[in-house]
Amino acid sequence: MLFRLLRLILVFMLVVSAQPSFDAMAQAIGQGSAQLIADQQKVVQDLTAKTDGLEKKVTDDAEDDAALVDIRLQLEDMSRAALNSALAFRSRLTDINNRIEVLGPPPAQGQPPEPAIVTNERSALAAEKAEINAVIAGAQNLSIRINGLIDKIGIMRSELFRNVLTKRYELTDALSPQAFSDAHDQFTGLYKAVVSWLSFAFKFKLQAVLAAALMALGLAAVLLVGGRRLFGRIFEPDPSIEEPSYLSRLSVAFWSTLLPSAALTVFLASTVFFFNYYNVLRGDIGVFLNALLAVIAVVFCVNRLTNAALEPRLPNWRLIPVATGPARWLVRLTTAMAVVIGFNNFLAVVNDKMGSPLSLTIARSFVATIIVGVILILMALLKPFRARDGTWRPWPAWLRVTAVALGLFTIAAALLGYIGLALFVSLQVVVTGTVLVTAYIGFLSARAIGEEGGFADTSIGRWLTTNSSYDETALDQLGLVVSIAINLMIVLVFLPLILLMWGFQPGDIQAWAYKLATGVTIGSVTISFTGILSGIVVFVIGYFLTRWFQGWLDGSVMARGRVDPGVRNSIRLAVGYAGVAIAGLVGVSAAGIDLSNLALVAGALSLGIGFGLQNVVSNFVSGLILLAERPFKVGDWIVAGDTTGTVRKISVRATEIETFQRQSVILPNSNLINNAVGNWTHRNKLGRVDIKVGVAYGSDVKRVHALLLDIARSHPLVLKNPEPFVLFANFGAAALEFEIRVFLADILNGNIVQNDIRFAIFDEFNSEHIEIPSTPRAVVETKKPEAWPLDDDKMEADFADKEQAEAEAAVEKARLAKSRRKGSKPDPD
């Protein structure tokens, strides 16, 4: 940007200073870009020629799926190349546009004509731009054509696929004696090729073969032994454990599949590598060997997986609770299925390389699909579960029916001659089945982790328990999050995998994912998941920043600055609300929700909201006023209407007051603003306590006054200033009434002082023989009915109840006495 501005200024200065050299400059520029234009024209021409060639190839190779995929990849590269050739003009076009802008528009009619040199340059630039545009247009047309071809290839491939599935072959040809003799020829050919290669290898390359085999074996041994040393603990099931947890069974299954498979794969791959390295492989043998080794690897992996999941020897370690006999059978059948499919694939490679007749391919596929179908039906008919009473129970009905249906379908398709369809279905059953089973085991593990205490049992959980301050509940919640994440990951990994298996293109999946992420348009509303997610993230970050700032302000700045707790609380709350509001606004705009739309809606609804939320809004505003005015703070003893208690929390809608009976009262803030609120501890805790006492007529009132004053003064908690005062209040009906008025530094001590003073008065009056009169009440005699006869059982039960209640009361008392802290004082009211 800055650079461009500088360039603009430079050009402008040149224009001003070097008027006469315009023409020369324009020419120089023109020559520079002429080269560029010629280059890119050539590039586009080359690409066009290549496209022509590929277009021809597409029609030639219409039957070959792999070739079509290859052409498609080439075309995609070329499409990018065409775009890049157009991109090469970017800087030149920018220059030209800037220049034209500097020159300004041509003068309108009636205005004085501009110098010829300016007109010339403008037309030269326009001409150059037109030329460049022509080249870019060429690139654009080429790109459209290439993309059209790519689409065409997609259509052709899906048609090809459909053809494979729907094509019907004549089985009579394939299963005639001719096929057997073909097969015989084929095997002879293969045998000869292998034997000749072997003799060649033994005669001329024996050392190399041995060295290669030895090296590969050594590598595999290192991997296997090292893996066992390192991971033996986790992938060898321990038969002595009675009931291993699901998670440990799962991890053993996982590792005991993965590590040996990896070791074998490394062994096979290194064998091929070393054979290639020593030039031992010759002709088609390399291809055969590759295919054979791939088959071995797949069969081994499937066998390990089923063995690990079913553990025929160790019932404790079985992932799926089938009985031992069926487990053994399931392992055998699955392995057999993998062998059949793998062997069929190997033979396909052989057939392909040796150019065998179609009938042989059909016969081979026919046999393979029939076997797979039969195995499927056998597996479905197996009764794997053993009930408590010893009867055998079959698979769940849906599984059984699906498997039988698939098996019958495969066999029927093969028998009717739809070999392609049968082969496709049997392959999908094996591959998709494996993927689904793996995904299912993953789901199970996610569930096991998500269960209560499941995560704490994992190695990560144990590590966290020892190395961090997470407690059990936090770990549990973390486990829940992890299990959700695992579920999500399984869907994200296996869904595309299955889609790929079923013939979708990676590009399609990518495009879907992109569409899902950037926005799904429903009507005129666009829902964008990344937008919503980023909005949430922004809000959460803002929220925590606010919390952190609040904490820092409160804990470091204000606590050190000796700010009054009430002010501190107000500032903290205000900062919190402001921060959350700002975070919310930023989050909403980050989510891509237009706030102006929201304002429109708010305007339309404001009347309704005004009526509907009147109370809430008034409370909210009252809360703000409370924060600003601070008539009371947290911890104050207030009296609001009928409620008396300590303020616990002031929030923006309501204030929480805890009464002395420990009842929490949530008082809407508007009540506290609109009505009188008494605060015993507003500026200080000073308060007055009044104690009334009456003495009998005939007492020495002077003496009484002096005694009362003395008692009041002698109490340590009573303030000397303001002085205690004894009021001779009234000549009452039954007594001469006095009132002691004492001021306390802390009104919360009121009850203690009242108690002390009343006890003191009572003692003092007793010793001085001053009578405290009580008004006699009329005694009313009531005749109680005599309880007779008594039920002995009931009496006993009552007695037992009473005893128990007393015991409980004693326990409670002891507990209370223990729990009561030293120095705590009774509530003032």
Place this chain on the structure above:
Amino acid sequence: MPCEMQQEAVWKHRYCKMWKSVVAAIAFLAVSGSAFAASAVNKDAETRTLIVTEGGGKTELALAAGETVEFCPNGCFVTLPNGDLEALTGSETVEISGGVGRIK
């Protein structure tokens, strides 16, 4: 840090820690999952039209006054309102003002 401040309530403390992990996970996901596309801004007071050639077809992209649109994630050709033809890689911003498109 706020988590340490909230020691007064054990459950708050715990939740705070929980949240931290969740937030970290979400932030990671969001950062790793974000995608980019070219965007076009119309700074004029009237509707402008871009012709976008993407894949095997041309589409007209009408931009109302002041509107911003994301388009062309994987590269495309675009015809600007003044007739200029340009190629985009998919990360640029096209700014239209005075009927003239500029690529930034």
